[in-house]
Amino acid sequence: xxxxxxxxxxxxxxxxxxxxxxxxxxxxxxxxxxxxxxxxxxxxxxxxxxxxxxxxxxxxxxxxxxxxxxxxxxxxxxxxxxxxxxxxxxxxxxxxxxxxxxxxxxxxxxxxxxxxxxxxxxxxxxxxxxxxxxxxxxxxxxxxxxxxxxxxxxxxxxxxxxxxxxxxxxxxxxxx
Amino acid sequence: xxxxxxxxxxxxxxxxxxxxxxxxxxxxxxxxxxxxxxxxxxxxxxxxxxxxxxxxxxxxxxxxxxxxxxxxxxxxxxxxxxxxxxxxxxxxxxxxxxxxxxxxxxxxxxxxxxxxxxxxxxxxxxxxxxxxxxxxxxxxxxxxxxxxxxxxxxxxxxxxxxxxxxxxxxxxxxxxxxxxxxxxxxxxxxxxxxxxxxxxxxxxxxxxxxxxxxxxxxxxxxxxxxxxxxxxxxxxxxxxxxxxxxxxxxxxxxxxxxxxxxxxxxxxxxxxxxxxxxxxxxxxxxxxxxxxxxxxxxxxxxxxxxxxxxxxxxxxxxxxxxxxxxxxxxxxxxxxxxxxxxxxxxxxxxxxxxxxxxxxxxxxxxxxxxxxxxxxxxxxxxxxxxxxxxxxxxxxxxxxxxxxxxxxxxxxxxxxx
Numbered sequence: 001x002x003x004x005x006x007x008x009x010x011x012x013x014x015x016x017x018x019x020x021x022x023x024x025x026x027x028x029x030x031x032x033x034x035x036x037x038x039x040x041x042x043x044x045x046x047x048x049x050x051x052x053x054x055x056x057x058x059x060x061x062x063x064x065x066x067x068x069x070x071x072x073x074x075x076x077x078x079x080x081x082x083x084x085x086x087x088x089x090x091x092x093x094x095x096x097x098x099x100x101x102x103x104x105x106x107x108x109x110x111x112x113x114x115x116x117x118x119x120x121x122x123x124x125x126x127x128x129x130x131x132x133x134x135x136x137x138x139x140x141x142x143x144x145x146x147x148x149x150x151x152x153x154x155x156x157x158x159x160x161x162x163x164x165x166x167x168x169x170x171x172x173x174x175x176x
Numbered sequence: 177x178x179x180x181x182x183x184x185x186x187x188x189x190x191x192x193x194x195x196x197x198x199x200x201x202x203x204x205x206x207x208x209x210x211x212x213x214x215x216x217x218x219x220x221x222x223x224x225x226x227x228x229x230x231x232x233x234x235x236x237x238x239x240x241x242x243x244x245x246x247x248x249x250x251x252x253x254x255x256x257x258x259x260x261x262x263x264x265x266x267x268x269x270x271x272x273x274x275x276x277x278x279x280x281x282x283x284x285x286x287x288x289x290x291x292x293x294x295x296x297x298x299x300x301x302x303x304x305x306x307x308x309x310x311x312x313x314x315x316x317x318x319x320x321x322x323x324x325x326x327x328x329x330x331x332x333x334x335x336x337x338x339x340x341x342x343x344x345x346x347x348x349x350x351x352x353x354x355x356x357x358x359x360x361x362x363x364x365x366x367x368x369x370x371x372x373x374x375x376x377x378x379x380x381x382x383x384x385x386x387x388x389x390x391x392x393x394x395x396x397x398x399x400x401x402x403x404x405x406x407x408x409x410x411x412x413x414x415x416x417x418x419x420x421x422x423x424x425x426x427x428x429x430x431x432x433x434x435x436x437x438x439x440x441x442x443x444x445x446x447x448x449x450x451x452x453x454x455x456x457x458x459x460x461x462x463x464x465x466x467x468x469x470x471x472x473x474x475x476x477x478x479x480x481x482x483x484x485x486x487x488x489x490x491x492x493x494x495x496x497x498x499x500x501x502x503x504x505x506x507x508x509x510x511x512x513x514x515x516x517x518x519x520x521x522x523x524x525x526x527x528x529x530x531x532x533x534x535x536x537x538x539x540x541x542x543x544x545x546x547x548x549x550x551x552x553x554x555x556x557x558x559x560x561x562x563x564x565x566x567x568x569x570x571x572x573x574x575x576x577x578x579x580x581x582x583x584x585x586x587x588x589x590x591x592x593x
Contacts, residue, residue: 026350030297033343053332061339065365068346072362129329129389 004045012038025071033064050129180210198494201228202321225324229313236504237465238275244511246271251515282458290353290451297351302452302459305344308337309467316473317392319483319496330391331383334474335376338429341467342368345438345448348460352451360447363522364438367428370529371435375425377537378418381544382409382478391474395482404488408481413563414544417571419479421537423506426475428529430468433514437522468510469503476502532578539570 015034022028036059043052107113136144188196188203205224212220242257249256260277261268289298315330317323327333342365349361383389386397400407409415428435439447449460476482480502483495520528543563550559 024294026294026297030343030347049327049329050332053329053336056336057332057339060343061336062369065339065342065346065369068343068350069362069365072346072350072358072365129332130387 008041029067194492242274247511248515285454287454292353294351297347301348302456306463308340309463311337312470329389331389349448357450360438371425371428374533374537378421381418384544398481399484401488410479417540422475426471434517472506
């Protein structure tokens with residue numbers, strides 16, 4: 001473990017803990033942004049340039065903005081008078097442990113790791129942006145299209161939920 | 177070590193005069209690097225580049241503020257700043273000393289933090305805004321062999337760090353606990369998200385044609401001359417549309433007039449930085465201008481050939497001068513637009529982004545694909561006609577569609593006649 005890794009990991013974990021435990025919702029969202037940026041830094045440290053930048057672009061640039069925008073539009077941002085630990089925290093720990101175990105098991109038993117162990121080298125294969133694009137467009141084109149379809153369906157669903165129903169337009173007397 | 181220095185000086189001596197001037201800074205950097213031990217190379221190399229960027233661009237910012245005020249003054253038929261020169265003398269320098277007292281003023285002003293403000297977030301917002309903007313300079317090629325960090329995914333890096341600017345706008349607007357600030361922030365975020373899509377889509381066309389996200393490769397692809405004219409992407413049908421879309425979107429991204437709704441003085445006082453004073457306000461101001469220069473620099477790199485010269489007989493002018501000249505010319509156009517156009521309304525802003533620019537950018541992506549494959553099949557002349565017809569047709573259809581329900585009549589003047 002190198003020093004940069006320790007620093008990044010510490011910052012990420014600290015920010016993730018803050019995102020869970022802070023009282024103010026906006027502070028939680030900002031702490032979550034720090035945790036996501038820390039993850040991006042971890043990817044960059046592993047020489048995964050594309051994944052790191054995509055993580056920043058998608059999570060810091062889009063998802064975080066979406067979260068804060070939702071907070072901005074729905075409430076004034078005053079801190080609620082709730083306990084930090086909700087009653088279901090025991091279940092929460094159980095589920096997160098289960099997810100962590102499943103992911104860890106999947107990573108440790110992955111084909112890539114085994115192939116590397118067989119080859120006897122610990123160096124990660126260097127992948128340029130071009131390689132990733134080629135793989136997405138040739139080998140993994142079907143999963144990509146399925147994800148695209150799923151996102152489109154989700155977007156259409158969101159638009160339909162946001163649409164005003166015809167009866168509402170009549171009641172309020174104006175068109176949207 | 178002495179061998180290395182000797183070698184660098186020898187290579188420098190063998191260059192012709194044009195190359196000598198062009199590569200002066202690169203060679204100086206290599207000379208300094210040769211003087212330090214091998215282990216410190218990444219650190220010293222980074223430091224030298226960062227210091228150069230940090231000294232040149234804020235300097236340009238200082239000059240541009242004066243030029244902007246003078247230019248706006250001229251457009252509005254008044255003088256603008258023309259007094260401040262060298263102190264204790266009668267030399268006025270046409271008012272170009274104005275930025276020094278401006279800077280001193282913002283440094284020495286009281287830093288007022290509202291009582292109800294969220295202190296930490298309020299403090300962090302200007303810093304969070306300035307740092308990503310400075311980071312985005314890392315990938316821009318300022319000249320031949322002059323890039324701070326030449327990433328494989330440079331373009332992606334530029335857009336990725338740009339995302340943090342929106343977050344800082346939110347932080348500033350929310351933490352101030354002021355209705356105007358919050359309103360300005362929500363306007364700013366809505367506007368930035370909307371215009372980021374045409375911005376990125378218009379940049380994607382260049383990536384499709386070049387086949388690389390590396391900005392150095394993109395410039396190298398444009399550094400080809402036929403009949404003495406450079407192959408800049410702006411001289412192709414899709415490139416022209418992409419360039420115009422890119423610069424309109426970059427106007428909106430940098431919150432410049434006519435898209436300055438987030439900080440409209442007459443409506444929102446100053447939007448998200450209403451509650452900032454003193455040096456924090458100056459940081460916002462600096463970050464906004466540096467962000468504008470960076471995004472213009474990216475536009476110049478993508479469409480206007482970066483540091484290359486437009487015609488082959490002007491290649492003797494150093495590459496960094498070409499780059500800075502192009503950036504300053506576009507900044508001048510932005511100032512001109514600010515002095516000429518009125519501010520858009522919120523619905524007009526959104527209509528323009530979603531109903532006109534986004535479809536046109538999507539069509540432009542398809543056109544760039546057609547251009548690429550027709551070039552491969554050998555239809556060199558025909559592709560000009562096909563691409564131009566598709567783009568012109570879709571422009572007309574989209575423009576008419578946008579204007580259909582507007583009921584625009586002849587403009588009438590009530591007071592000006």
